[in-house]
Amino acid sequence: xxxxxxxxxxxxxxxxxxxxxxxxxxxxxxxxxxxxxxxxxxxxxxxxxxxxxxxxxxxxxxxxxxxxxxxxxxxxxxxxxxxxxxxxxxxxxxxxxxxxxxxxxxxxxxxx
Amino acid sequence: xxxxxxxxxxxxxxxxxxxxxxxxxxxxxxxxxxxxxxxxxxxxxxxxxxxxxxxxxxxxxxxxxxxxxxxxxxxxxxxxxxxxxxxxxxxxxxxxxxxxxxxxxxxxxxxxxxxxxxxxxxxxxx
Numbered sequence: 001x002x003x004x005x006x007x008x009x010x011x012x013x014x015x016x017x018x019x020x021x022x023x024x025x026x027x028x029x030x031x032x033x034x035x036x037x038x039x040x041x042x043x044x045x046x047x048x049x050x051x052x053x054x055x056x057x058x059x060x061x062x063x064x065x066x067x068x069x070x071x072x073x074x075x076x077x078x079x080x081x082x083x084x085x086x087x088x089x090x091x092x093x094x095x096x097x098x099x100x101x102x103x104x105x106x107x108x109x110x111x112x
Numbered sequence: 113x114x115x116x117x118x119x120x121x122x123x124x125x126x127x128x129x130x131x132x133x134x135x136x137x138x139x140x141x142x143x144x145x146x147x148x149x150x151x152x153x154x155x156x157x158x159x160x161x162x163x164x165x166x167x168x169x170x171x172x173x174x175x176x177x178x179x180x181x182x183x184x185x186x187x188x189x190x191x192x193x194x195x196x197x198x199x200x201x202x203x204x205x206x207x208x209x210x211x212x213x214x215x216x217x218x219x220x221x222x223x224x225x226x227x228x229x230x231x232x233x234x235x236x237x238x
Binding site: 002034036038040044045046047048051052057087089091093095097098099100101102103104105106 | 149208214
C-alpha cells in the first residue's frame with residue numbers, strides 16, 4: 001500500500017472535467033509538504049505535470065490545475081482530450097521516512 | 113539539451129549484482145538532487161534512492177543495505193549499484209533530477225523531479 005492514496009481509475013468523455021484525488025496523513029500532506037503530479041503516457045517515462053501543489057511547468061496546458069487542502073490534494077483536468085489518457089501520480093514527502101519522498105499508487109485516466 | 117540517459121539494465125539471477133548508469137547532459141549532476149525511481153511491471157512508481165549535492169545519500173527501506181547510489185563528477189554520471197538482487201527488484205529503473213531543495217528544521221529534501229530518463233529494465237530471474 002502506498003503512503004498516498006489515489007483512486008485506481010477515473011474516466012470521462014472528451015470535453016468533460018475530471019478530478020484525481022491524493023489522500024495522505026498528518027505526516028505527509030497534512031504536515032504542509034508540497035504535492036507534485038506526474039503524467040505517464042503509455043510506454044513512456046513520467047513527466048512533471050504540476051509542482052508545488054498548483055504550479056504548471058512551461059508547456060503544460062492550463063486545462064490542468066492542482067490544489068491542496070488539509071491532508072489531501074487534487075488534480076483537475078478540464079476540457080478532457082484523448083491525449084490525456086495516461087497514468088497520473090501524486091508525489092509528496094513524509095517526515096517518518098528516510099529520504100522523505102513518497103508517491104501515490106497512481107490513477108489510470110481513461111478518455112471514453 | 114538537458115537530458116538523462118540510463119543504461120546497464122538486463123537479466124540477472126537472484127542474488128546477483130548489477131550497476132545502472134545515468135549519463136547527464138546539459139547540467140551538472142553534482143549540483144543537483146539526483147534520484148532513482150523504479151516501476152515494477154504493471155505497478156506504480158516507487159522511490160528508491162537519492163544523492164544530495166553535498167553527497168548525503170538516502171534509501172528506501174526495501175533496498176537499504178543492498179543498493180548504493182553514487183556519482184562520478186568527471187563523467188557527469190549517476191550510478192546505482194544493486195547487490196543481492198531479488199525477484200521483487202524486477203522493474204524499470206528511472207533516474208530523475210531535482211533542480212533544488214526545500215529546507216525545514218529536519219534538513220533539506222528535493223523539490224519536484226523535473227527531468228527523467230527513459231528508464232532501463234532490470235529483470236531478476238533464474
